[in-house]
Amino acid sequence: MSDPATLSLAAAAQALRARHVSSRELAEACLARISRWQPRINAFISVEQQPADEGVPLAHKDMFYRKGRVSNCGSKIRRGWIAQETSTALSRLDAAAMPQIGTLNMAEFAYGPTGRNEHWGDCRNPWNPDYIAGGSSSGSGAAVAARLAFGALGSDTGGSVRIPAAACGVTGLKTTWGRVSRHGAMPLSHSLDTIGPLARSAEDCALILAAIAGFDPQDPLSSREPAGNYSLAKRKFRVALSSDWIERHAEPEVAAAALAAARDLGATLVEVEPPEFDTLSAHCITVMQAEASAQHARWMRERPGDYSSAVRSRLESGFAVPAAAYLEVLRLRAAWLERFCTATLANADLYLLPAMKVRVPTLEQTGPRGGAGMPALLAEVTRLTRWVNYLGVPALVVPCGFDSLGLPIGLQLVGRPFAEAALLAAGHAFQCETDWHCRAPAERSI
C-alpha cells in the first residue's frame, strides 16, 4: 500500500477490518506526514508520538477536554490548563475506535474566523501558507486537508467548522443546535455553539457524526431526537437557491463554482428569494457577543491584557449589548426559523449557497497590516455562515472548485433542523459525481 494516510476514513476503516493495514501503520503514516507538514502550516498543538489505542486516528481542536490532559483553547489564559473530565464527544469517538493522535490549533477561545493566533502562532493554509486556513477550527481544516489525520472535530458558533472546511478544501458539517453533546467542550456562546466533524468526504463526516450524535444526560440541552444512521442512500432532492443573489454578491469565481456545483448535484433546482442574511447575521452577533462576554467576564475584569487585542475588542463589545436587545433577538429566533423552513424551504429539502462570498484571503489581509478594509473583509468571510447559527439549523460544506490562485472554494448546503442525513446524502451524491474532495495539497510545495 502507498501512503495509508492518504486513504479516506471510510477506506482506512475498511482496510483495518480486512487486516490490510494495522492501527500502528495508520498512526505512523500520520505521524510521518505531521513531521513534514507541521513546520509549514502549524496545524498541531500536541502530538501523541506513540498512540496506543486501536483504530483510525483523528485529531481535534484544542478545546475538547480529556481528563488529565492539557486543553489550551488557543489562549494564553488557559495555557497548560489540565482538564478534570473527558468530553462526551471524545469518549464516544474512543468507543468507536477513532483514537486521538493530537490536538489542533485554533483561534483564541474559538473567537475569530481566520485561524490567526498570536499566542500559538498562525495556522496556515496547506494549499498556500500565505493564506488563512479559516477559523476558528483552523487546525482541523488544515490537518485534514494535508492528510495528517483522517478527520477532526471542530466547533461552529458563527461558521467555525464551515469556514476552515471551505478555505482548506475539505468537507465540514455544522450540526443542528443540540445534535451533539457539548459536555466537556469549551463554551463560547451556549445558544449558538455546535460541534461537528471535518473530514475528507461526506461519507467520512457521516461516520464521525454517527459516533458522536445523540442525547447526553451530561448536556441537558442536547436533543432527544433519535440520531440517524446517516446511510447516504441515494435519493432525489429539491434544492433551493438564489442564483441572482449569488451572481450579484459573490466574487465571480466563487459564484461560478457554486452555480456549476448546483448543476452537478443532480437535484431539482428551485429559485427562491434569499433569506435575510444580514439581519440574521446581526442577530447572531448580538447573541454571540452577549453570551461570550458573560462567559469571559471574570478574566476580562482581572486580566484583559492576556487576550489578543482582536479577541479583547470582540469581548468588550459584548458588554455594551443591552440585556433587552439580547433577549429580544432570542425571542425572535423561533419566528425566523419558521420563516426559513416555511418560505425558503417551502418547496425544497435544502438551500444552496457559497460557504464564503469571497475567495480565501491572505493572512496579511486579515491581520493588523490589512489596513482600513480589514474589518469589512472579515465581515464578508462570515456573512454567509452566521445566519445559519442564529437559526440553529445544520449545514454541510463541500469543496466545489478552486480559484485562479489555486485556493479552494466551498459550497454550502443548509437543511431543516436535524436534516443531517439529507445533507450528508446530498454531499455524498455530489462527491460521487465530482473529484474536488479527492484533491490534496502537494507535498512538493512543502
Added chain:
Amino acid sequence: MTAAKQWSSEAIEAVLAAQGIPLAPGRAEKIATALNAATVSGTLCLELESDPSGYARALERCKAK
C-alpha cells in the same frame, strides 16, 4: 418603527466602567458606531406571549420529516 439609536463613546465608557471592564484605548467610539448601526427586530413582529423558550418548540415543529 423605533427611533434611531444614540450610543456615544462616553455612554459606552460608562456602561463598561459600571461593569468593571477596562476598555482598551480608542475602542469606545468603534463600539458605539457598531451598536448604532445594528438592527434588532428586522421585519418580524411578535406576540406579547413570545419568549426564548419558543425556539425549542420551533426546532421540533420545523424538523425534517
